[in-house]
Amino acid sequence: MMELPAAGGCLCGGVRYEITRQPFSHANCHCRSCQLATGGAYAPVMLVPTDAFSVSGPLSEYQSTGDSGNEVTRAFCSNCGTTIYARTTRVKTMRPVYAMTLDKPEAFAPELDAWVDFAQPSVRLDDRLPQYRRDLPAEAAGLPPPPGRRKK
Helix, strand or coil, X not given: CCCCCEEXXXXXXXXXXXXXXXXXXXXXXXXXXXXXXXXXXXXXXXXXXXHHEEEECCEEEEEEECCCCCEEEEEEECCCCCEEEEEECCCCCEEEEEHHHECCHHHCCCCEEECHHHCCCCCXXXXXXXXXXXXXXXXXXXXXXXXXXXXC
C-alpha cells in the first residue's frame, strides 16, 4: 500500500500532482508506445483513479494511437518535457501515472507486466509477477471483469 496522499512532479518542478486514493494497480508496461514516450525499455505506471489524481503546472499533450488501437494522450511538462501521465479512450476512469515521477519512487511496487510481447531482449522479467502478452486485465485498470471470466 502506498502512503497517501502521494505527490510527484517533473524534472524542473513546474508540474506537481497529488494522488489521494490507492492505485488500482502498479504495472510495468512494455508496449512500444510507452518505450517511445519514455525513452526506456518499459514504463512503470500506477493506474490511478481519475478522481483521485490532481495536477497543476504547465502541461502539453500528445495524442497517438497505442498498440491496443485505442487513442492515448500523454501529458508532459511544457518546460522540461517530463512525461507525467496518460489517458486512454479505453478507460476513462483511470490515469496511468509514470511512477518514477513520484517524490518517493520507492513506493512503486510492480504487480504485473503488460505487453510482454514487446519486451526488449535486454529486460529480465520477474517470473513472480503475472505476465500479459498484450493489454492488462480490465480489473487492473479498475474495470469490472468481462462476463464469464472465472476467478483464479
